Amino acid sequence: MKRNLLQHLVDIKMDTTYEASEYHLLGEGIESLTEEFNAEEETVQWINQANGTTDLRSYTPSIEVERQNVDQDDAELTAWIDNIIDTLPTGKEAVTSYLRVRITGEGPEYPAVRRQCVIMAGSTGGDAGANVTDVITLGGRGDGVAGTFNASTKKFTATSGSLAG
Secondary structure (H helix, E strand, C coil), X not given: CCHHHEEEEEECCCCCCCCCCCEEXXXXXXXCCCEECCEEEEEEXXXXXXXXXXXXXXXXXXXXXXXXXXXXXXXXXXHHHHHHHHHCCCHHHHEEEEEXXXXXXXXXXXXXXXXXXXXXXXXXXXXXXXXXXXXXXXXXXXXXXEEEEECCCCEEEECCCCCEC
């Protein structure tokens, strides 16, 4: 699978009910994007053991987005990121969701995971003569929800009773 077939989208309406969510592709101005799963592990070695044991407690996914603020086709996404950088929201005002979508098959529906997240402004600026670079982080909250994303309607539909990693 090529990187362009693994897509991440963010809800710029920040609708925690998901009724009016408006997902926009994180793409233009971004050279690299990795969803970190941030496993929390515990390693124990008892005095009678030659080797220890590792247990996995949980995951707290996050995505750091480093985006050049260049002329973008998606003016709404650019305005949303600018607003995050300018207003530095906290608490409930910083909660939204993102999607991880795998583009497979004919479409327009593709397997996806929705995860509620908190949006954190990291930095803005850059080198002389270069484009401004904004850094935001999407910090995962709770379990992901498996479902499908319809690329035509830009809507996510949860699979009944499904949780995803």
